[in-house]
Structures are given as C-alpha cells and as structure tokens.
Amino acid sequence: MVNKTGAPILRVKNVSKTFGGVVCALDDVSLEVYPNEIVGVVGENGAGKTTLMKILVGIHTPDRGEWEHNGVVVPFPRNPKEAARKGISIVYQEKGVIPSIKVYQFLFLGNEEKHERRWGLQIGKMKQHAREILEEFRVQCDIEDFMYDLPLSIQKMVEIAKAVLRIRLEQNRDTTDSVIILDEPTAPLTIEERRGMLGEILRMKSNTSFVYVTHIMQEVMEYMDEVVVLRDGKRVAYFDMSAQKATEADLSRAIVGREILAQPYEKGPHAAEGGEVVLSAQDLTTRGCFYDISFDLHRGECIGLFGPAGSGKSEIIRSIAGLRSRDSGKLLVQGREARQNEPAHKRLSRGVGYFSGDTANELLHDWPITKNISILNISKVVGRFLRFLRFKAEKALAARIVEQLRITTPDVNTLISSLSGGSKQKVTVGKWFEKNPAILLLEDPTIGIDVGSRQDIYQAVLSMKRAGMSMILVSDDLKEYSTLCDRVLLMKQGRVAERISAEQLSEVLKT
Amino acid sequence: MNNTTKHKTGLRGAWEATKNYPVIFIVVGLVAIFSALYTKRFLSPVNFTATLRQFVTLMLFSLGPSIVMLLGSMDLSFIGVWMLGSVLLWILTPVIGPPALLVFPLLGLATGFIAGVVHTKGRIPSFILTLAILITYWGLTVVLSGGYPRPVKGFGWITASVLPRVPTPFLWSIPIIVAAIIVVLRTRLGTYFWAIGSNEEGTRLAGIDVDRYKIIAFTLSGTFTGIGSIILFAHLGGSAPVEFNMNNVVRPLVAIILGGTPLVGGSGGPHRTILGVLTFSILYRGLHLSPLRPEVIDLVVGIVLILSIIISSKGTRMKGVDIT
Numbered sequence: 001m002v003n004k005t006g007a008p009i010l011r012v013k014n015v016s017k018t019f020g021g022v023v024c025a026l027d028d029v030s031l032e033v034y035p036n037e038i039v040g041v042v043g044e045n046g047a048g049k050t051t052l053m054k055i056l057v058g059i060h061t062p063d064r065g066e067w068e069h070n071g072v073v074v075p076f077p078r079n080p081k082e083a084a085r086k087g088i089s090i091v092y093q094e095k096g097v098i099p100s101i102k103v104y105q106f107l108f109l110g111n112e113e114k115h116e117r118r119w120g121l122q123i124g125k126m127k128q129h130a131r132e133i134l135e136e137f138r139v140q141c142d143i144e145d146f147m148y149d150l151p152l153s154i155q156k157m158v159e160i161a162k163a164v165l166r167i168r169l170e171q172n173r174d175t176t177d178s179v180i181i182l183d184e185p186t187a188p189l190t191i192e193e194r195r196g197m198l199g200e201i202l203r204m205k206s207n208t209s210f211v212y213v214t215h216i217m218q219e220v221m222e223y224m225d226e227v228v229v230l231r232d233g234k235r236v237a238y239f240d241m242s243a244q245k246a247t248e249a250d251l252s253r254a255i256v257g258r259e260i261l262a263q264p265y266e267k268g269p270h271a272a273e274g275g276e277v278v279l280s281a282q283d284l285t286t287r288g289c290f291y292d293i294s295f296d297l298h299r300g301e302c303i304g305l306f307g308p309a310g311s312g313k314s315e316i317i318r319s320i321a322g323l324r325s326r327d328s329g330k331l332l333v334q335g336r337e338a339r340q341n342e343p344a345h346k347r348l349s350r351g352v353g354y355f356s357g358d359t360a361n362e363l364l365h366d367w368p369i370t371k372n373i374s375i376l377n378i379s380k381v382v383g384r385f386l387r388f389l390r391f392k393a394e395k396a397l398a399a400r401i402v403e404q405l406r407i408t409t410p411d412v413n414t415l416i417s418s419l420s421g422g423s424k425q426k427v428t429v430g431k432w433f434e435k436n437p438a439i440l441l442l443e444d445p446t447i448g449i450d451v452g453s454r455q456d457i458y459q460a461v462l463s464m465k466r467a468g469m470s471m472i473l474v475s476d477d478l479k480e481y482s483t484l485c486d487r488v489l490l491m492k493q494g495r496v497a498e499r500i501s502a503e504q505l506s507e508v509l510k511t
Numbered sequence: 512m513n514n515t516t517k518h519k520t521g522l523r524g525a526w527e528a529t530k531n532y533p534v535i536f537i538v539v540g541l542v543a544i545f546s547a548l549y550t551k552r553f554l555s556p557v558n559f560t561a562t563l564r565q566f567v568t569l570m571l572f573s574l575g576p577s578i579v580m581l582l583g584s585m586d587l588s589f590i591g592v593w594m595l596g597s598v599l600l601w602i603l604t605p606v607i608g609p610p611a612l613l614v615f616p617l618l619g620l621a622t623g624f625i626a627g628v629v630h631t632k633g634r635i636p637s638f639i640l641t642l643a644i645l646i647t648y649w650g651l652t653v654v655l656s657g658g659y660p661r662p663v664k665g666f667g668w669i670t671a672s673v674l675p676r677v678p679t680p681f682l683w684s685i686p687i688i689v690a691a692i693i694v695v696l697r698t699r700l701g702t703y704f705w706a707i708g709s710n711e712e713g714t715r716l717a718g719i720d721v722d723r724y725k726i727i728a729f730t731l732s733g734t735f736t737g738i739g740s741i742i743l744f745a746h747l748g749g750s751a752p753v754e755f756n757m758n759n760v761v762r763p764l765v766a767i768i769l770g771g772t773p774l775v776g777g778s779g780g781p782h783r784t785i786l787g788v789l790t791f792s793i794l795y796r797g798l799h800l801s802p803l804r805p806e807v808i809d810l811v812v813g814i815v816l817i818l819s820i821i822i823s824s825k826g827t828r829m830k831g832v833d834i835t
Contacts, residue, residue, distance in 0.1 A: 080718035092716050100709035100777040105702045110717045112699040120697035 015065030040224035104130035284329035307491030321354035351438035422453030571739030573763035575732035583776025591648030623733020627726030669745035708776025
C-alpha cells in the first residue's frame with residue numbers, strides 16, 4: 001500500500017519542453033513519486049514519456065517547470081551526475097549495456113572516484129564492493145563475467161544495480177531514498193524472465209521507488225501503484241491503482257484517446273485441413289534446440305508456436321527463414337524441398353519472408369522511409385530498360401504505404417532514425433505488405449510498441465492473411481496468438497507438446 | 512553467486528592465462544619451427560639481440576596507436592611524429608642543446624591533442640585524418656631537412672651498451688611500456704576506452720563525456736609515441752630520416768591486431784600488443800634468416816595482416832577479448 005503521509009521524494013510540476021521551437025514534446029506535465037512505490041508512465045510512442053525521463057535525469061533541460069524538494073524549488077539537474085546526486089537514476093531501454101567490459105567495471109562505469117587513489121584504481125576494493133552489490137541485489141552472475149556473456153535479463157538486473165549504486169556513490173551514502181527510472185525494462189525479455197525481474201523489483205520497493213515506463217498492460221495492472229498516462233505531450237489521466245479499480249479498457253482508452261476495441265479483428269475464413277499446403281515441415285531437428293517438428297501450413301493460415309524461452313520456438317522460425325541451418329528433417333516450400341543450409345535470400349525468392357519486430361536490425365536507420373521500403377521491393381521501382389532506379393516510383397510506393405498503415409511522418413523522405421518506435425515498426429510491416437510473400441514468418445511483430453500502433457499493425461497483418469498469405473507467429477505476447485492465429489502448437493523443451501486451436505489456447509493457459 | 516571460483520594458482524593459473532592469450536601458442540610454435548629449421552642461427556646470441564632490437568622498434572611505434580585502437584579509432588600519425596621530431600631535433604640541438612629532446616613528447620602531445628579535437632569536434636574519421644597528418648609531417652620533414660638525412664650528434668648515450676647482448680633501447684623502453692599498461696589497466700581511462708570502443712552510445716548514456724576521453728586517448732597516443740621516438744631516434748640510426756617507409760606504418764598495425772586489439776575496438780590494449788609485437792618480431796627474424804628475398808618477406812607480412820584482421824573481425828564483433 002502506498003504511504004502518502006510522507007513527503008514525495010520526487011515532485012516536478014508543470015514541465016514543458018519544445019524541440020526546435022516547433023514540436024511540443026511536453027506540455028504542462030507534473031509527476032510525483034512517494035517512497036516505496038512504483039509509478040507507471042504509459043502512453044503511445046511519441047507521447048513524451050522518454051522526453052520526460054530525459055528531463056528527470058538531466059539530459060534535456062525543460063523550457064518551463066519546477067522541481068520541488070521538501071517544499072523548496074530547486075533547479076533541474078543539468079546532467080545524469082547531478083540527477084544521481086538528487087537521488088534519481090535511469091536504466092535505459094536499450095544501448096545502456098557496454099558488451100565488452102566486465103561486470104564490476106560496468107557497475108562503476110562513470111563513478112570510479114570512490115575507488116580511485118593517486119596511482120590509479122584500487123581494483124581489489126572495487127571487485128569486493130561489486131561482489132557485495134551483486135549479492136545485495138541477488139544478481140546471478142560473477143563480477144568477472146563479461147557483459148556480453150550474460151543473458152538479457154541478468155544484464156538488466158546489473159543495470160538496475162548500477163543505477164542504485166550510482167546514486168549511493170554520488171551521494172556518498174549507503175542507503176538513500178532513491179528513484180530509479182526503468183524505461184521498458186522487460187521489453188526484450190520472455191514471459192518468465194519478466195516475472196522474475198518484476199519479483200526482484202517488488203522486493204527492492206522496500207527501500208527504493210520506481211518510475212516505470214511500459215507498454216505492457218498486464219505489468220501495469222499487476223505491479224503499478226499509480227499510473228500516469230501521457231498523450232501528445234500532455235498528462236491526460238491519472239490512476240491510483242490501489243484505491244480505484246481501473247480496468248485495462250480504461251487505461252487503453254486514456255492512452256489512445258479513442259475507443260480502441262471499436263474495430264474487431266477479422267481473421268478471415270479458417271483454412272480448412274486439406275486446403276493447399278504452402279509449407280510443410282517434416283521432422284525438423286537441430287540438436288540442442290528442437291526435435292521432430294512437423295506441421296503443414298495451409299494457404300491463408302496462421303500457425304502460432306507458443307512456449308517458454310528455450311522451447312525452441314524462435315530457433316524453428318529462424319531455421320525456416322534460412323537464418324540458421326538445421327541438422328535434419330525435410331522442409332517443403334510450395335511443394336519443393338528447401339536444403340537445410342539454404343540462405344535467407346534464397347528462401348525469400350521461394351516466397352518465405354521473415355519479419356521481426358526488432359526494428360534495430362530490420363531497418364536502415366540513416367536512410368529515408370522510401371529506401372527502406374524499396375529495398376525489399378526493388379523490382380517495383382526500377383525502370384524496364386537498364387534497370388535504373390526511378391525515384392518517382394519509389395516515392396509513390398512509400399506514400400501509398402504511409403497512407404495505408406497510418407504512419408505518422410512529415411514526409412516519405414524522413415529518416416527512419418527520427419521516427420517513433422511505432423512508426424518504425426509500421427515501416428517494417430509496410431515493406432512486407434508490399435512484398436507480399438506467400439509465407440510470412442513473424443517474430444515478436446509488435447514488441448515494444450503502443451496499443452494504437454499495435455492495432456494498426458494487426459489490421460494490416462490480418463488483411464494480408466485474408467488475401468491468402470500464410471504465416472507462422474512466434475511471440476511473447478499471449479493475446480497476439482488469439483488475435484492472429486488459427487492454430488497453435490504448444491512447444492515444450494524443443495518438441496511439440498500439443499496442437500490446439502486458437503480458441504482453446506486461453507483455456508489451456510488458465511489451467 | 513559463486514565469487515570464489517576465479518582465484519586460480521600455479522599451473523592452472525598459467526593454463527588459464529595461455530587460454531586467454533592464444534597468441535602464446537603461436538609464439539611457442541614459431542620458436543619451435545625456426546629453431547628446428549635454422550638451429551644454429553636462430554638460437555644464436557646475435558639473433559637474440561636482433562630480435563630484441565626489432566621488438567623495441569615495433570613496440571614503441573605501436574604503443575600509442577594501440578591505445579587509440581581500443582576506442583575503435585585509428586592513429587597513423589606516429590611515423591610522422593618520429594620523422595618531424597627528428598628533424599626538429601636536428602634544428603634545435605645546436606641552439607638549446609640536450610633539452611631539445613623534449614621536442615618529441617611535446618610534438619607528440621600537440622599532434623595527438625589536435626588530432627583528437629579535430630576528430631571529435633569535426634566528426635572526421637580518424638583514419639583519414641591521421642593519415643593526412645602523417646603525410647603533412649613527412650612533407651614538412653623533407654622541406655625542413657632539405658631532402659637529406661641529417662645526423663644529430665650528442666645523443667649516443669641513449670644507445671650506449673649497459674648489459675651485454677641486450678640493446679640499451681630495450682631497457683629504456685620497459686618503463687614506457689609499463690607506464691602505458693598502467694594507464695590502461697589501472698586507471699579509469701582504460702575502462703572508458705574499452706567502453707567507448709564497445710558501445711559509444713551506451714557510454715554516453717552512462718554520463719561519460721565521450722569526446723573528452725577520445726581526445727585524451729589521442730593525446731596519450733601522441734605522447735607515448737613522442738616519448739618512444741626519443742629512443743627510436745637513437746635506436747634507428749641517430750639521424751633525421753627523410754625517406755618514408757610504408758613498413759614502419761604497416762608492421763605496428765599488424766602487431767597490434769595480432770596482439771588482439773581488433774580494428775573495431777572494445778578490447779585488447781598495450782599489454783596485448785606486447786604479445787603481438789613479440790610474435791611479429793620472432794616471425795620476422797625467422798623469415799629474415801630463411802632464404803626468402805626481402806620482397807617475399809613483405810608479401811608474407813601482408814598475408815599475416817590480412818589473416819589476423821579476418822580472425823579478429825570474426826570473433827570480436829561483440830565479444831572478442833580472447834581472440835588473437
């Protein structure tokens with residue numbers, strides 16, 4: 001239960017921020033954090049969540065706004081160091097990890113002063129201190145491990161420990177009232193890893209508060225004490241989750257600003273058994289990953305592979321995509337056998353496309369939308385004679401997709417890097433939409449994006465499906481399976497444990 | 512949470528060390544091969560001295576650049592610092608005497624600092640920038656010296672023999688190498704350099720002024736090259752050189768990459784470069800004793816460079832610390 005009798009440890013009022021004098025990123029937003037609570041911050045991509053977080057840790061300076069500390073107005077921090085001195089530290093969504101240094105070096109990165117003497121660092125003391133920290137936060141790794149060796153979930157825990165440690169080091173105290181900002185910490189994790197991490201966060205709540213940015217509704221409903229909803233840079237709603245029973249629908253409505261369940265998802269007719277088989281897997285096996293995987297994928301059908309991490313689901317989809325080889329088994333694509341180490345571009349020419357929600361790897365970030373779409377559809381934008389690129393066709397193609405998928409962008413020539421996460425994802429969907437392969441493999445297609453964009457993507461994917469495209473889905477989002485799939489294969493330790501229809505899925509999971 | 516497993520002693524420790532530095536196998540292998548092929552000449556005291564001389568030259572040239580390469584950047588200006596410094600020494604010695612030697616570290620420091628500032632603030636790739644500095648310095652050297660090698664008298668004490676069979680420049684180079692290793696392994700600088708080479712954006716997000724530490728890296732590189740050039744100047748003949756030798760640029764790079772500092776940065780460092788230099792020196796001496804012609808030796812060196820780049824880029828994209 002939230003203890004509201006004390007003073008808030010963080011209170012910012014009426015914060016506004018404009019970029020380049022035009023885009024109003026934040027407009028009159030206030031935020032309060034009390035001791036021992038988790039404040040959820042939700043909103044669509046581009047709603048201003050990240051800007052607000054960056055203001056809290058001193059990366060951006062607000063145009064207007066007040067920072068109140070014990071009833072006194074104090075200046076905003078000017079850099080992350082000053083923010084840490086005020087008791088605020090952040091764990092970034094991505095790019096926060098330095099792969100090639102050791103855990104203890106990473107823990108102290110940027111705050112080595114405490115263990116620095118005239119003749120350099122006292123490595124022994126640093127390691128001892130790091131050991132104590134890992135023990136305190138129950139991080140399951142060794143201080144001498146390299147960061148790249150750790151699984152994503154452990155990396156995140158090390159980052160959280162580092163954030164707390166940073167505040168302690170800056171304030172030179174062992175325990176402090178601190179606020180840790182977590183920017184979508186669980187986005188890259190599997191369902192089990194999420195549970196584990198949130199368990200740790202609940203445990204840490206006894207002496208730390210969190211500001212928790214997320215898109216995952218279930219996390220908001222289960223773990224947050226308060227929720228602040230941002231939309232278009234404004235604070236549009238506030239829910240005290242312990243007092244009133246806000247429903248998921250309430251939250252979604254506040255986030256999107258419209259009724260989001262208005263459009264039902266239309267899967268189209270279920271491809272009957274006996275229909276045309278476009279892809280047939282027969283006893284696919286890769287030792288250590290998956291064994292004896294067999295199924296037939298029909299035209300217009302979507303099969304989901306569902307299971308915990310390590311069940312082999314993403315390895316299967318990647319081996320079908322040609323991104324990795326398999327040991328044995330037969331794969332028939334449109335009736336013709338595909339060799340086991342056939343590369344991805346060959347598979348694509350046979351009509352197998354692979355679409356991942358991992359926009360960091362899927363898109364060319366320094367290129368405009370046009371090029372990102374035409375790279376997969378190059379034959380549609382080259383001239384008949386001499387095959388020169390036709391820029392007009394390129395532009396028209398991109399414009400059509402931007403329109404169809406409701407991508408928010410000023411121009412089709414906008415660079416991918418300046419788009420919001422949801423728009424990036426839509427560009428990826430758009431290029432596959434245009435390519436229209438016979439079979440599309442989907443891996444986490446909507447990871448880390450907001451409800452509104454997610455809905456647009458589902459609609460686009462389902463319209464492809466209705467037009468006869470076959471799909472295989474791998475995801476960590478349960479609802480995705482019931483939204484998109486006709487059939488689901490439950491995976492367990494690399495084997496198919498059960499084959500069920502999408503309707504049966506929710507019942508199986510309840511038990 | 513097992514914190515005690517990493518303390519290993521004795522033979523096991525030695526084994527772990529060799530496992531982390533596979534280049535040691537190459538060193539042992541090369542020594543074995545060449546000893547078998549040319550037993551008398553390869554294991555002779557003369558060859559021992561020659562190998563050490565080769566080691567000093569390469570080590571002092573590659574020490575600075577191996578710091579910069581940690582960040583994934585490149586510093587090719589080292590030969591320029593050595594050449595231009597030597598000519599400036601020739602000009603200044605008659606005027607101010609022995610203190611003129613300070614021209615090397617000062618020139619190195621200034622060059623490194625300027626390269627760092629232009630590289631970070633001007634967003635200019637370090638490879639082309641330091642290459643331009645190298646060519647500029649070479650041109651200046653030729654202009655200032657009038658196009659002839661200029662011997663400089665009065666610095667014979669740098670190379671005067673102290674221990675039999677051991678070239679004195681080798682002794683001089685030890686404290687310089689140790690200093691560079693301490694800077695990288697025992698101060699926060701090294702950690703920051705690795706971090707920048709590994710994930711520049713992440714390092715920036717950790718609240719570290721990346722540009723500042725890049726400039727520091729280039730300045731350190733220039734300074735170490737400058738200090739090393741004092742020794743190298745005497746070691747390589749005691750005169751201001753005017754001829755540009757591509758080998759002087761390429762061989763240190765081969766040594767650095769052989770040692771395990773990949774071109775993309777993020778791992779390695781001067782301590783690993785020692786092993787690379789040792790490997791290269793032994794390989795070079797072995798080839799030198801063989802009946803191969805010098806041009807063929809250059810060919811072999813080129814192939815070794817290509818191979819080591821391929822190997823280092825394969826294993827070191829994200830990880831690679833233990834790859835040679």
